[in-house]
Each structure stands twice: as structure tokens, then as C-alpha cells.
Amino acid sequence: MNAVISLQNISKSFGRNRALIDVTLDIPQGVVFALLGENGAGKTTMIRILTGSLKPDSGTASVLGLSCLKDGQAIRQQTGYVSDSPAMYEWMTADEIGWFTSAFYDDEFPGRYAETLMGFDVPPGVKLKNMSKGQRAKVALALATSHDPELLILDEPTSGLDPMVRRQFLESMVDRASLGRTVLLSSHQINEVERVADWIGILHQGDLKLVQPLQALRDSTRVVTATLEHGDAAVLMPRGEVLTEAKNGRQMRWIVRDLADDWRSDYGDASGVIKIDEETPTLEEIFVAVCDTNAVRPTQQREQVKPTSGVSAV
Secondary structure, eight states: OOOOEEEEEEEEEEEEEEEEEEEEEEETTTEEEEEEEETSSHHHHHHHHHSSSOOOEEEEEEEEEEETOOOOHHHHHHEEOOOOOOOOTSSSSSHHHHHHTTTOOOTTHHHHOOOOOHHOOOOOTTTGGGGGGHHHHHHHHHHTTTTTEEEEEESSSSOOOOOHHHHHHHHHHHHHHTTTTTEEEEESSSHHHHTTOOOOEETTEEEEEEEEEHHHHHHHHHHHHHESTTTTTOOOOSSSEEEEEEEEEEEEEEEEEEETGGGGGGSTTTTEEEEOOOOOEEEEEEEEHHOOOTTTOOOTHHSSSSOTTTTOOO
16 A cells, blocks of 8 residues: 555644644545544644644654655645635735746646636636635635645635535545545545545544544444333343444444444344344444544443343353
8 A cells, every 4th residue: 555645653732732642544545535523633733744834743744755844845845735714815816826826836737727717617807805715715726736736635625615615626536536646635524525535534632543444434333223122121232342322211222343243143032122223324423433522332331231041241
């Protein structure tokens, strides 16, 4: 696997606030990698380290084989970056800011920029200050991609945009990945990125909780729902990594990773369970299960619950 982005044991604190805690991550080429986390999880701090604008307290980071600590300027020239509030010269028109930016890149930039603006239906002669937020976001994306960077970094790029503009943004991410380019998409809009992401990383309070291809994550995670004979019945948890447990009356609900193949055999006639079902959770359900500090995480209950007759404890 050729890592376009590589973080090794990266930590960063601001006073007593630990923004990143020993983060290790490798992002392969040609994927849309969605970095998910609530506001304040450390996503922007990670991106600032990757672009060379912030020095980590410890660890090493590289982008496109370049050191984030030593080669920040070269990294910024070879990548594209769009934030949720792009800083641009508001008094310029879309054409003018494209002409200004083209001085930093190759001769193909102006043509690609004009083509991208046309595809986004952005009026080239209108000043940025007179454009809608969605139009300015499209200009920012055109500026970030018209030098055809190997890596595009997006930090909450669709925040506050209308649904049609968000859809165009996301579709353009898929198009870039199909051409072998890599996209790092930082967001807390889980339902949006689920449609386009190849890989998922979940960052919570500076701790990288999970990194996995989205399809593999879906395949390995299940929601198991059990209906009990009566509300106070003791029942075994499903065999696997139980992320969360919830109870509502006579119904138990678990989100489980790596559920055992023969897990249903634990819920026979004498188990106290009259109905048992499984389904694939949404990415949002997985995210909440991983990050919710108030979730019930019954890691020790398997040994504590005594099974009814005929069921073996695991």
C-alpha cells in the first residue's frame, strides 16, 4: 500500500487540551478517506499538521513522501486545500482570482480552472463579494483542484451549503478518486460522506478510535436485537466486540463488531429470548457507538450474567 498520507505517533496539545493523542494513520492512494469526528475532535489540528502549518509535539508526519515538518511549502504546492470558510480576495471576480492563482502553477491551470467553473455554473465575471456562499465554495474548489493535485484536503467543505451544492462537491470527490487521486475529507456530516467514502477514520477527543475501509466496516458490524420473555430476564450478550448495549422494556439492542458466525446458537428455547434479529447499522449508528461517552459499554457483563439452563457462557 502506497501511503499518500502517513502519521506515526502524532501528539499535539494546546495547554492542558490534548488535541491529538498518539495518532498513527496511513491513507492509501486513490481513495476518498473520510475523517469523522464531532466539533473539537482534533480534525483541523491534524490537517494543519499535514499542511505544515502546525508543528506536532511528538511523532512524524509525511504527505506525498515529503516531511510535514520540513517541506510544508512543497506540500502546499502539490496538494489542494478547501476549508469551510475559504479566504479569498472578495474584490476580485472569479476570472481574476483564477488568473492571479495561475501564476503559482503550470500552464494547464487556466484552462482547467475555466472548465471547472463552467461545470459548476459559476459566473466568471461576478465579484466574489457578490456571490452566494455556495458559489464562493465552488470557486474555492476550482482553485484547489485546477493544478490537478495528487491529494485534495477538504476541511468541513460543505458546512452551510445547500443540498445541490453539497451533492456537486461530493460527486467531484468520487470523480477524483476514480482518476487515482486521493481525497481527505474531514467532516461531521456523517450521512453525506457515507455515500462517497472508501475509507473511514473516526477521531474522538484527539484519539483515533477506528480506521477501516467502509465496506469492511459494514461487513464486520451488526445490530443485534433480542426480544425477551419478560423484562427482567438475564440474557447473554452476543459473542463479539459489543460496542454498546441498550434496553427498552423487553427488548435488548447491541451494536457488535466481529459477531461470531454461530452466535444464534446461544439463543435457544431456554435462553429467555423469544425473537432475535440482526441487521447492518448505518455509519451514523457506528459513529455514535464508538464515540458516545454516555453509551453503555458492557465489556465486563459477559462473565457476570448467569445463563439460563441449556446455554453455555462464553
